[in-house]
Amino acid sequence: MIKKSPVLLIAGALSLFAGIGVYVVGPIAQDMGYHLFRDQRHWGPFPNAWNVLSNIPFLVVAVVGLVAIGQWRLVVVRRLRWLYGVFFAAVALVALGSSYYHWSPGNDTLLWDRLPMSVAFMALFSVIIAEYVSISWARKLAIPLMGLGIGSVLYWFVSESHGQGDLRLYALVQFLLLLWIPVFLGCFSSKFTHSYGYWGVLVAYVVSKLCEYLDAEIYALGLGVSGHALKHVVVALGLVCLLWMYHRRKVLSV
Template identity: 30%
Template sequence: MSQGCALVLLLAMTLAMAAGLGAWGPILLTPADHVFADQRSWVGIPSTLNTLSCLPLLIVGLWGIASAWRSSWQETVRQPWIGFFIMCVLMSLSALLHHLELSDGAFALAHAFAAASFIMLGLAFMAERIDELFGSRPAIAAGLSVAACCAAWWFLGQWNSGRGDLRPMLFFEALPLLLIPAGALSLRGEHTTGIDWLASLSLYIAARVLGMADGIVFGWTGGLSGHTLMHLLLAGSAACLAYRASVAPASVPAAPALLEPTHRRASLNTSS
């Protein structure tokens, strides 16, 4: 698939998802969002497994920051990767805080950092495979500003009427998943392969599915809830990319077939 075709499909699917969320109406927090299947508490730690399972993402995020910082990648590629892993660390800490003391604010904060992490991830993808401008400091500042606006939308709505709307944050959390059906993983890249992204996004999808099936999974396993496994798979998703940053040279060797990375396009105006 050509770069132009992939970008048009990605834009169309993004607009369709935005329209769908707009038609859906506000997505509000409910008391059920703070109820988890595994309520077991050990050594004074509430919901112990759910709480402690936040830590792997923290460790992976620190690993990713160090790996991206030491990499030989050019600055415009390295910067959004560092931003992504920083947001992973903050997301892990806010999720940990939420499990230690359940509150709407901590829940929304975790989603705000998740949205910011995926905005950074999208910029990292586009900086490598489309145009280096996506990894520039103004682009990163704009991305973080968008994430801040999403968080402010929820907090202002919650403060004003008790009806904070999660839709903007959920939109950006779901946005990277469109890379797969849009065929964007076949775009040429120098530092990562399509397989890296496919593995990471597949683990992310599995994490969200298990999170929604929290009680069902807990009933099946009798020991691990879907929410706990969601935390672990989110760490695994980020670990796929942290590993690539830790071992990749300036460019990856040729990969087979459709997912083969070569040189990046120099401009958004270039298409094949």
Template identity: 35%
Template sequence: MATRTVYAAASALAATTFLVVLMKLTPSVPQPQYYHDFADKRELFGIPYAVNVMSNFPFLAIGLMGLILCHYGNYFNISLQGEKWAWTCFYVGVTAVAFGSSYYHLKPDDGRLMWDRLPMTIAFTSVVAIFIIERIDEKKGTLSIIPLVMAGIISVVYWRQAYYFDSLIYTWFFDDLRLYALAQSLPFIAIALIAILFPPMYTHSMYWLWAAGFYQLALVQEATDRVIYMSTLHIVSGHTLKHLSAAMGPVILTLMLTKRSIDVKREKSL
């Protein structure tokens, strides 16, 4: 346990040092406005960007299902209380993606994009807490849930922050994506390091790789939005497929929670 704590502390120190150096040495990265120019602009039933909006429904379905199964019945194999709260945060983030992303896609701009990104950071950072709880230390992992989620939220707020006072609106634009980019990438690095250094508590760990694979596929589809839209003769865009692929991550993790069990080999080694 002491070795795990040392590894975790060293990793946290390294990440903090990297963050400080990066912010000092690199220029700010503004949000490109072409990001909002999606290929599929079709309107259906009076809904602008309809397919991109409606393709968020899977997040709502799997998010609500996960929330219910986390707290009712014995469908999920969750053995630690800290895990339950971390998975709850994860499914709250997934559910909120449906609302935030739909709101953004109805009228894509920087202001609405913030509400698209906030739920995603909650989900990503919750996964880091889950790995800490399951593989390093339950108490430390549970205590890390709120700081990790707050760090993700701050990364989005740093990019764009608005203050409302009476009828006046004062908007401060930091317009700097560096912290948000780190909030997107560092969880994957942290998860990979934890997975390499510490044995899993449960079986079916391969499901994590499948979930990560679908997320990487979603990033590729997002980058090739217009190419996919043109190659499918305007049937479906890359961004729509991105939503569906990204939603497969929570689907796979939900299946994992129903199938897994305590890893007997790890129990014997502890």
């Protein structure tokens, strides 16, 4: 565990600068080129087949997680078991929303990808607050945080609908999550053994964004898969790591 004070101070300063920065930059509309994926092959009735079907692993992991939570087979903060359930339920909805989006890419369908994704992100962030910082604070913040995530997506969508697209709030929320999650993991002690699942998800997310950026380059390798489809698989592997951690770890203090 690293020293808290300087890291928290730096993270707080970065958060402040990021907030000021997105305000100074001005509105950022969704780039319509984002919807132009390199692999647009059909397979049977499926358009953009591999970008659609690569969401299946999300659904599998989510269902396994929900069943395990329901059967009390995962080691979690018992008073916040519902929050883990919300996370896995949101992941299941991501699988459906992402499939819908990739079936017919556009801002209207992207909404249904980003909404459950924002809930999943904030639910997981709240879980980390509970396990590393304070159960009490997690209980107080979980609903407002998920509301913030949903609000950031709805603000973007409404702004696009009015012809003045603005991704700033959504981007700021994503940045702050990527900043504060490793800060909490590194500066505070967990109430459980093992933390590799959370680091695994973080690494998987970073790698997935790299795959997304190199969508065409990865497809050009001739391996039959694009960077975007690989992105989905990489994130799903991170979720498997998280689920395995929940199954294997032990309670230290709650």
